[in-house]
Amino acid sequence: MTTAGILVPTELIWRRLRRRRSTRLPRYFHKGLTQALGIRVRLHGVPLRGRPVLFVSNHLGWADIPVLGGVVDAAFVAKSEVEGFALVGWLANLARTVYVDRRRQSSGDQRNAIVERLAAGDSVILFPEGTNGDGVGVLPFKSALFAAAGPETTVQPVTIAYTRLNGMPVTREQLPDIAWVGDAELWPHAVSFTALGRVRAELIFHAPVHLADFADRKELARHCRTVIAAGYERLMRG
Numbered sequence: 001m002t003t004a005g006i007l008v009p010t011e012l013i014w015r016r017l018r019r020r021r022s023t024r025l026p027r028y029f030h031k032g033l034t035q036a037l038g039i040r041v042r043l044h045g046v047p048l049r050g051r052p053v054l055f056v057s058n059h060l061g062w063a064d065i066p067v068l069g070g071v072v073d074a075a076f077v078a079k080s081e082v083e084g085f086a087l088v089g090w091l092a093n094l095a096r097t098v099y100v101d102r103r104r105q106s107s108g109d110q111r112n113a114i115v116e117r118l119a120a121g122d123s124v125i126l127f128p129e130g131t132n133g134d135g136v137g138v139l140p141f142k143s144a145l146f147a148a149a150g151p152e153t154t155v156q157p158v159t160i161a162y163t164r165l166n167g168m169p170v171t172r173e174q175l176p177d178i179a180w181v182g183d184a185e186l187w188p189h190a191v192s193f194t195a196l197g198r199v200r201a202e203l204i205f206h207a208p209v210h211l212a213d214f215a216d217r218k219e220l221a222r223h224c225r226t227v228i229a230a231g232y233e234r235l236m237r238g
Contacts, residue, residue, distance in 0.1 A: 026096065031070030038198050039067060045205035047072045048156050052118045053208070054149055056224045057158040058138045058232060059127035061180030063193065064160055067201045074123035077114060077145075098124065114148035124148075125158075128221060135162070135175035138229040143221035151212040156205060157224045159231030164200035169238055204231040 034041060055074055065076065075096040098117055100110040117124055128141040149155055162178045163170055177196060206227045214220045
């Protein structure tokens, strides 16, 4: 099935479902979308529920949105330009994304937007690499993106990895077919992704932490990257 063949019907269905205003509907929708795309998700650890959580994850591409969105009830944080990307913007809007303008000199508006969402009782998913990686490893985290984490904010690091393709371990040569890097054309990549076959995505939900456990947000960012990167290495090694 082509990407358009999947997205057009689901777009029409979503327009009906969103009128019901259930916060769980995006999760059910994304879970169905991952299955339609041939992605099967395996969990390690337990995602926190029942309280606002700042989920912090590495980022590999547009498929991360339905994979994560199908597991946790949370809004994404993305740069404002993402809303204009055809497929990615569409998926991001379904996930009630918090858009921030990272070109501005002050990060105050970014922090406030996330703080307000957490204060309203919503969980938020943050990609602190600031971009998507190539799948070889985890990029450095931008500590400024942790500014929204208050001393008592619950932060749960999450590792995402695409580990198997049609039952076989993903090789380094196959990573560009799965991870979407920014200079690649989006739609050709999305179409080729759907033609790959069965993809296994694995998520590790690590032990939650709080800013109060660390000296400052830079130390918190380093901790999150360390555990996420170690988890990524374990998953890719099988």
